[in-house]
Amino acid sequence: xxxxxxxxxxxxxxxxxxxxxxxxxxxxxxxxxxxxxxxxxxxxxxxxxxxxxxxxxxxxxxxxxxxxxxxxxxxxxxxxxxxxxxxxxxxxxxxxxxxxxxxxxxxxxxxxxxxxxxxxxxxxxxxxxxxxxxxxxxxxxxxxxxxxxxxxxxxxxxxxxxxxxxxxxxxxxxxxxxxxxxxxxxxxxxxxxxxxxxxxxxxxxxxxxxxxxxxxxxxxxxxxxxxxxxxxxxxxxxxxxxxxxxxxxxxxxxxxxxxxxxxxxxxxxxxxxxxxxxxxxxxxxxxxxxxxxxxxxxxxxxxxxxxxxxxxxxxxxxxxxxxxxxxxxxxxxxxxxxxxx
Ligand SMILES: C[S@@+](CC[C@H](N)C(=O)[O-])C[C@H]1O[C@@H](n2cnc3c(N)ncnc32)[C@H](O)[C@@H]1O
Numbered sequence: 001x002x003x004x005x006x007x008x009x010x011x012x013x014x015x016x017x018x019x020x021x022x023x024x025x026x027x028x029x030x031x032x033x034x035x036x037x038x039x040x041x042x043x044x045x046x047x048x049x050x051x052x053x054x055x056x057x058x059x060x061x062x063x064x065x066x067x068x069x070x071x072x073x074x075x076x077x078x079x080x081x082x083x084x085x086x087x088x089x090x091x092x093x094x095x096x097x098x099x100x101x102x103x104x105x106x107x108x109x110x111x112x113x114x115x116x117x118x119x120x121x122x123x124x125x126x127x128x129x130x131x132x133x134x135x136x137x138x139x140x141x142x143x144x145x146x147x148x149x150x151x152x153x154x155x156x157x158x159x160x161x162x163x164x165x166x167x168x169x170x171x172x173x174x175x176x177x178x179x180x181x182x183x184x185x186x187x188x189x190x191x192x193x194x195x196x197x198x199x200x201x202x203x204x205x206x207x208x209x210x211x212x213x214x215x216x217x218x219x220x221x222x223x224x225x226x227x228x229x230x231x232x233x234x235x236x237x238x239x240x241x242x243x244x245x246x247x248x249x250x251x252x253x254x255x256x257x258x259x260x261x262x263x264x265x266x267x268x269x270x271x272x273x274x275x276x277x278x279x280x281x282x283x284x285x286x287x288x289x290x291x292x293x294x295x296x297x298x299x300x301x302x303x304x305x306x307x308x309x310x311x312x313x314x315x316x317x318x319x320x321x322x323x324x325x326x327x328x329x330x331x332x333x334x335x336x337x338x339x340x341x
Contacts, residue, residue, distance in 0.1 A: 017146040018146065019144035019145060019146055020198055021145070021198060022142075022198070023054075023165060023196060024194075024195065024197070025055040025059060027190065027195075028056060028059045029059060030189075031190050032059060032140075032163075034188070034189050034232055035163060036067060038138065038230045039067040039068065039138065040067065041068060041069075042069060042138050043070050043137045044071070044073070044136065044137070044140055045073045045075075045132055045135070045136035045138070045139050045140075046075075046140055047075050047124045047129055047132070047139060047143075048076075048141045048144060048151075049075070049076060050077075051074040051076060051094070051096040054074065054141075056074070056140055057074045060098075060140070061098050061108035061113070062108065064098065064101065064108070065101060065106060070099075070137075071099050072096075072097070072098040072099075073132055074095065074096045074097075075094070075118065075122045075124075075129055075132065076093050076094060077093055077121060078093055078122060078123075093118040093120070093122025094115055095116045095117075095118055095122075096113050096114065096115055096116075097113070097114040097116070098113050099112075100112075124151060124154065130158075133158055133160065134158065136160065137160075137161060138161045138162060138163070139155055139160050139161070139162040139163075139164070140162065140164065141165070143164055143166075145166065145167055148166055148170050148173075149170075149173055151164070152164070152166075152179070152185070152227070156179060161229055162227075162228060162229060163188060163226060163227075163230055164226070164227050165194070165224060165227075166224075166227050167221060167225065168191070168224070168225050168279060169223065170227070171225070172295060172297055172333050174297070174298075177295055177297070180282065180292065181292045181294065181295075184229060185228070185229055186228060186229070186235055186282070186285065187226060187227065187282050187285070188226030188227070188228050188234075189232070191224065191226060191283050192223070192224065193220060193222055193224070194224035195218055195219070195220040196218065197217070197218055198218065198219050200215075202217055202219070205219070208221070236286060236288065237286060238288075239264070239267070239284045239286065239289060241265075241267050241268070242269065243268050243269065244268055244269060244270050245270050249266075250275075253276060254307065254320045254321065254322050254328055255301040255302070255303050255305070255306050255319060256319055258273070258274035258276045258336050259273065259274070259275050259276065260275075260331065260334075261275045261277045262278070263278070264278060264280060264281045264284055271339070272338070272339050273338065274293060275336065276296065276319055276331070276335070276336055277334060277336075277337055279332075279334075279335060281335055282335070288340065289339070289340060290339055291338050291340055293338055294335075294336050295335050295336065296317060296318050296319045296333055296334040296336070297316065297317050297318075298317070299336055300318055300319050300320075303328065307328055311327050312328035312330060313330045315330060318330050318331055318332075
């Protein structure tokens with residue numbers, strides 16, 4: 001009984017992290033088709049991937065010749081047995097190295113893939129994984145969401161090119177947003193809805209959860225994003241705008257000197273001042289068309305300097321609009337942009 005409750009609290013903690021979301025091969029193909037030119041002659045590292053179940057390993061090994069890759073390295077975390085489905089309860093981790101097809105059938109065969117037992121547990125922060133990271137040109141994976149900050153900081157500090165899956169909420173993290181503002185990281189092509197296989201021990205839920213006819217559990221995210229620093233043509237395309245500015249439709253915030261633009265497509269084409277836009281704007285962001293000045297989290301002034309306590313809902317730093325009846329409306333997170341002249 002004691003062991004059972006210990007196990008179930010371990011399972012709860014593990015589930016609370018929500019780290020075991022498996023990316024579908026179709027989603028990987030849909031995104032990666034825009035990046036082909038980046039991979040020629042490159043060493044790709046998937047560092048949060050059990051190669052035996054990872055769609056990323058599958059994609060790169062089967063497209064090795066087409067992409068002209070030099071080497072594919074994949075490491076998994078605390079897991080050396082396929083049927084564990086990455087429950088991370090084996091201390092051993094393995095590394096797979098693939099250097100291309102040797103027998104001419106263009107299929108990565110078992111005897112063409114080098115399997116090496118890692119000394120440690122395959123944690124992406126371990127010395128062993130960092131040594132592999134140093135050898136890599138491009139890192140591609142869906143990392144554990146609970147460690148996203150550390151994960152992305154490690155990639156940037158090692159000056160690596162990358163394409164990784166994350167959640168839109170990460171955009172506003174205080175150690176991720178500056179990278180976006182400084183144009184060191186941007187969003188890829190397919191941001192929004194994405195479905196992931198999850199392990200059988202994951203709790204059933206009312207929303208964004210289902211079990212398919214084979215018994216496989218699934219979850220979906222409505223705000224999944226691809227984060228990258230690989231140049232893509234999308235980010236050089238101008239957003240075409242149709243609306244014109246007027247004071248009524250674009251009110252100024254109470255606690256910051258910018259106008260509110262509730263939807264990206266409604267950005268006025270003739271306004272040159274500061275504008276607050278939803279985070280989803282980043283999906284359409286072209287740094288030659290707009291500059292990012294900051295976000296409501298770092299630019300908004302405290303409401304206590306503008307309004308009576310009780311007239312507005314308090315919370316973290318946000319922009320507010322005046323309702324005109326002595327109360328103030330708290331906005332969702334906003335990014336502040338300005339048109340480049
Ligand atoms: C969101 S899942 C994605 C798995 C796989 N990359 C994919 O896209 O299908 C993140 C994976 O990272 C693994 N993981 C968790 N902590 C890790 C760590 N510290 N180092 C490396 N991998 C880790 C988890 O076990 C999990 O399998």
